[in-house]
Amino acid sequence: MTKNKINIIDIKNPKFLKKMSIKELEELSNDIRKFIINKVSVTGGHLSSNLGVVDLTIALHKVFDSPKDKFIFDVSHQCYTHKILTGRANKFDSLRKTNGLSGFQKRGESEYDSYEAGHSSTSLSAALGMALARDKNKEDYNVIAIIGDGSMGNGLSYEAINHIGSIDTKLIIILNDNEMSISKNVGAFHNHLDKIRASYKYNNSKSNTKKILNKIPLVGKKIEQGISNFKSSIKKLYLKEGFLFEELGLKYFGPINGHDYNELLMYLEMAKKETKPVIIHVITQKGKGYEYAENDIIGSWHGTGPFEIESGIRINKNDNLVTWSEVISNHLIELTKKNKKINVITPAMAGGSKLLKYKELYPNNFIDAGIAEEHALVLANGMSIEGLIPFVSIYSTFLQRGYDEVIHDICRMNTHVVLGIDRCGIVGEDGETHQGIYDLTFLLPIPNIVISTPKDSIEAGNLLYTAINNNKPFCIRYSKDKLKYEKKDYKMIKIGSWEKVTDGKDAVIISYGYLLNKALIVKELLKDKIDLSIINARFQKPIDEDMFKDILTSYKNIYIYEEQTIINSLGSYLVNYANMNNYKGNIKIFGIKDKFVLQGSKEEILKELELDEESISNKILENYDK
Ligand SMILES: Cc1ncc(C[n+]2csc(CCOP(=O)(O)OP(=O)(O)O)c2C)c(N)n1
Structure with missing residues (x-):
């Protein structure tokens, strides 16, 4: 054990990394991997992608000065090490829970989170936008997008590259190539990366790189000269005409071993000195440090629920479903x-x-x-x-x-x-x-x-x-x-037809999908007060006009209960329809109000949105027109 042993929970910001030796960084990597495995085994979360970028993220924080320098993690499902290094390790027990730590980058959560995502392939456009703004504002900092090989294959990424390659803005792209999207990556771009890995004989050249790197001091004054010598050696080793990004106007470095601090630190230092867009191709192993995840080719450890660390067995609640x-x-x-x-x-x-x-x-x-x-x-x-x-x-x-x-x-x-x-x-x-x-x-x-x-x-x-x-x-x-999975002989359902699940004389709830069962519970809860009819509106378009017209003439109270934003939901469609048909009764939509819905368990969220069965029963009692 090194003398500067870091207690992960105590990390406040990434400044301590600046003075760490490679040996200490490696030890920290191991500790962070263990920490992530332990925490995710309890809370669930994105495991493999995070384990793959531990070294890369530590190296980024060592070389650059966040929050001045901006890191934009694509999708940002792989930002756990970034969160740990920026003082959020003590919040990991609340990962992905109500009011807890988000599984993605969140600007409101930390000044170190410079962008937000959840969907893939936005990082390059966002990074370019931020870099252009920096230039216009005459400021000086680095903008670094970290994007996976899967997300790089998306059209939005190509659109951004098309722009980035045509201008001279300083921008660093880290292509984190683990050969996987969630499962094995696909497509011609993926094949292109395969060819690069093969043709540059990555495994052999790695040892050449090491030989060069061993001669270069990683700290101190000689680093400048070292880098410059290194750069020309590296160019000879790796750069070859025809690589897609070079052709598109970006400077390409790599491929490098994303688990070797010597290589990572050297290349990142090099990129920092560039004044034009550069891309560093980093090879990482998805799931590194957890055997089950390392050997996973179908992506079952990309995102996971709670699991037993030793056996890799998932802790499933509804096993027979x-x-x-x-x-x-x-x-x-x-x-x-x-x-x-x-x-x-x-x-x-x-x-x-x-x-x-x-x-x-x-x-x-x-x-x-x-x-x-x-x-x-x-x-x-x-x-x-x-x-x-x-x-x-x-x-x-x-x-x-x-x-x-x-x-x-x-x-x-x-x-x-x-x-x-x-x-x-x-x-x-x-x-x-x-x-x-x-x-x-x-x-x-x-x-x-x-x-x-x-x-x-x-x-x-x-x-x-x-x-x-x-x-x-x-x-x-x-x-x-x-x-429960059940199957019978298949039969056609008349398009647009609804189904009356239970009959009731006083009022009607129209619902569909997951909430339909809750509507039945509401009926039970209110059975002594209001006799509810429950309709399965299995088609949201077209609607069952015959049945709905019948409902409009038969009931004074109609409730539409759904898990969609109420602005233009089935409910608003039906309220409008009722209005057009001169309905004079009481018709209400119980749906999601006009705001973004945050993380938490589904049942907690439904309660918070007043869409759980108790809240609905109360609302029906409050809104019942005798
Ligand atoms: C637009 C969009 N489609 C699908 C997804 C689901 N998704 C999340 S991560 C991921 C794989 C990303 O692969 P890669 O960029 O290579 O990152 P890795 O997880 O391998 O680090 C996918 C498909 C998403 N987040 N956004």
């Missing part, structure tokens, strides 16, 4: 048996969307498009036009990226594209960047679209069967929650 993603995936497997026109597309979420089994069974019907939501949607549209039936599995929050494609391509051309919208509603711990509470809001106004939300596995299968057998844009929405 499966996720909605799995239910949909199982139905897709069944339906593809009989209809090979079905093709499943995922924008880099095969694991999260539980499509790995589908991929194994039907490799020719499965496409991982990479982190490329817009592309995935237009790709699906092209496939549909040529007679296939694409099913795009996409998280509600990431569908936000593909809005124009849904309007301009899919719905305008009225094609047979099925959207499986995953993680609808409150998602919980990932917080405000990931809540699925806007998809209805932005999809409802689009002509031609069918939007549905099943209440259970059987209805999900039937809706999927209906979608596959109807030549139109068809969305099936489902949440992050768990349920």
